Amino acid sequence: MTIEKRPNATADKNAPTQAPSEAPLAAPGAGPKLPGPPGVPGTERFRLLAYVKQESMVRVDKRPDETVLTWPHLLRAEFVMLMLMTALLVVVSAFIRAPLEEMANPVITPHVAKAPWYFLGLQELLSYFNATVAGVLVIPVYLGGLMLIPFIDRTPYRAARDRKLMWVFFLCLMIGGLIITFIGSFFRGPSWQWVWPWEGLFFTL
Amino acid sequence: MSDGSGNRMTRWLKESTVWRSLFRHGVPRDRRTRVMAVMSNVFLHLHPVAVRKSGIRLSFTWCMGGLTFFLFLAEVVSGVLLMFYYRPVIEYAYQDIQDLRAHVTLGILREIHRWGAHAMIISIWLHMMRVFLTGSYKPPREFNWIVGVFLLVLTMLLSFTGYLLPWDQLAIWAITVGTQMALYAPLAGPESSFLILGGIEIGQGTLLRFYVAHVVLFPLVTAILLIVHFWRIRKDGGISGPV
């Protein structure tokens, strides 16, 4: 909100909301009155405090953002999520053991060597290309591309229909990443050969 | 509970300087005390005192930013507890991990830490998706998006360095493959291999390096970036409004 001018400081003849000139603002208790029985206590008085400039009227188009207090509304939601998450984590941990294999032995190469699952997409991708090309291209392009998104997509619109191209681009990147991660996780076996999941699972979390 | 009632003892207690220095406002029951509660507490003050109704709808944030943060905290707590039992020395590390299961009361610490780490990677990814889908990287939030990408990289690095620590076959071979991939990156050469592994190949040097990075370096940097992330959210006018 822009507080543009104070009334009567430097009188702006164009300001539409000037107080009526017949009302002597200086005299206390004598401002313009609401219609109502004169002299009755409790009758409101109005006084021009600020002249709101045109641009902020755009807000009228939008639905007003209703706000709620952080305490209790947001904090309650956070507390519930925290409890749910903790409970889930404890239950999962009580029932599913973390994997632990034989003690490390640099001499014995296991017949399947896979990176942690979140890198399996990358490992899959590296297997398609010449290593240096893929290495030079994939990581910097992926991360750099992510960082550049706000600077490529300069339009002020946030709704999906107003930035279709960006959506398609990003979703391709993300879904593509998911697919190759999935392939690397469940469809690759010894020496990165293709195996169907029913032929054997080579995946450890 | 009300201030007027209660015996003289509780009234004396509540009017004492000690009590008042601890609880600087009344029970958060009305608008004023609720605002005060959020404003006068350093942790709650991460939040604004009021938020858009649209912002706390589950369908808008999917709670994923908050969940990622909670998971980070859970990792810190369980990680510190694990540090009491674990020695980053190749003769002991594997045995310590085994003992965690066999001899430590409620031996699920390691599980909590490991599943929490996996969950955090999923939740950070979902968080990034929602920020993108709601177009919340748009001005003035470009900078925070970039901070976010760094947080994403750090989360991966935290998870990756932690993966080596159990010192079993799974760990060293996954890390072998992973570091080999990292070395495909531009400008990487034998020196950067030595830098990461702390030696020619994976060994004691690597374990110590990964350990220090995992328990001190990366958590610290992540925490600092999280402060920046949250501070930026506030400075950019809270989380974005409805699309």
Ligand code: HEM
């Ligand atoms: C450790 C990792 C992270 C944590 C703990 C975290 C936490 C949060 C939280 C709590 C919020 C408030 C709104 C919400 O919950 O959605 C938020 C907003 C935001 N985050 Fe993150 N975040 C992380 C990583 C990321 C990543 C990877 C990105 C993007 C690449 C990102 C970009 C943003 C942006 C742009 C906002 C503002 C969104 C808005 O105004 O609606 N953050 N973050």
